[in-house]
Amino acid sequence: MRWTTPVIGTVFSVWMVTSLALAVDYMTDHCGEVLPVSGGGVLVSQPEPRYPGGLDCQLTLSADSGKYIHIKVISLSIDCDGDSLSVYRGGSVALFELLGSPICGTSSQSAFTTEEGGYFSLTNKMTLHFVTDSGSASEGSGFKIVYAAYDTGPCSPSDFQCSNSRCVSAELACDMHDHCGDDSDETSCINGSTSNLGTGKIVGIIVGAIIVVIFLATGLAYFICFRRRDNNQISKSPAVVYSTRQYRGQQV
Incomplete structure (x- = not known):
């Protein structure tokens, strides 16, 4: 069985680029x-x-x-x-x-x-x-x-608050473009923070992660079934059985 993960990674990467x-x-x-x-x-x-x-x-x-x-x-x-x-x-x-x-x-x-x-x-x-x-x-x-x-604020829950106190849509944070004017909507992503991601992006990331998990689980289940089938075939192979007369004849 050949089951590789690069396809899953490619699909997930394309989805991420599209979402941004x-x-x-x-x-x-x-x-x-x-x-x-x-x-x-x-x-x-x-x-x-x-x-x-x-x-x-x-x-x-x-x-x-x-x-x-x-x-x-x-x-x-x-x-x-x-x-x-x-x-x-x-x-x-x-x-x-x-x-x-x-x-x-x-x-x-x-x-x-x-x-x-x-x-x-x-x-x-x-x-x-x-x-x-x-x-x-x-x-x-x-x-x-x-x-x-x-x-210029106060920012709503659906906004990203820039370091310069401006408020932009949270959907624009972490999209590789400077919308704040001071790049703070991208700097937080470089530092690994996701607290300022918009709800839509968070939901999208969760859905993407679930899809990846489903792919992995499906592949693992298929692999287990494939191995069990091979083991069953091996266990059902005909064994050589000697009668008492054949066994004694071989000993002589």
């Missing part, structure tokens, strides 16, 4: 729209490998009333010759404050400035403006941003 994945949206698919922010997500500039020229795209992230929005640029490849991404506090480019300078360059360069830990809104809205030179061909791969809604 954030929803991904593409900015060019939502130009001029308002994108609701309930917990957190990932915003990528475009679905294609490289962004096109002639873009003038605005997108507003909108959280629930009383909450704020934090965004962090995690990858960037925007040509600085006429292309840029601008971040505004509020729901309009015309009426609200530009945060820092327009962003361009690459992740390896210091071509853009941010506040410590990313950008933070002053209201429940934040607007992004992505512009590319109409005369240029595709110059870069664009950007990837992680965003999250937060408030």
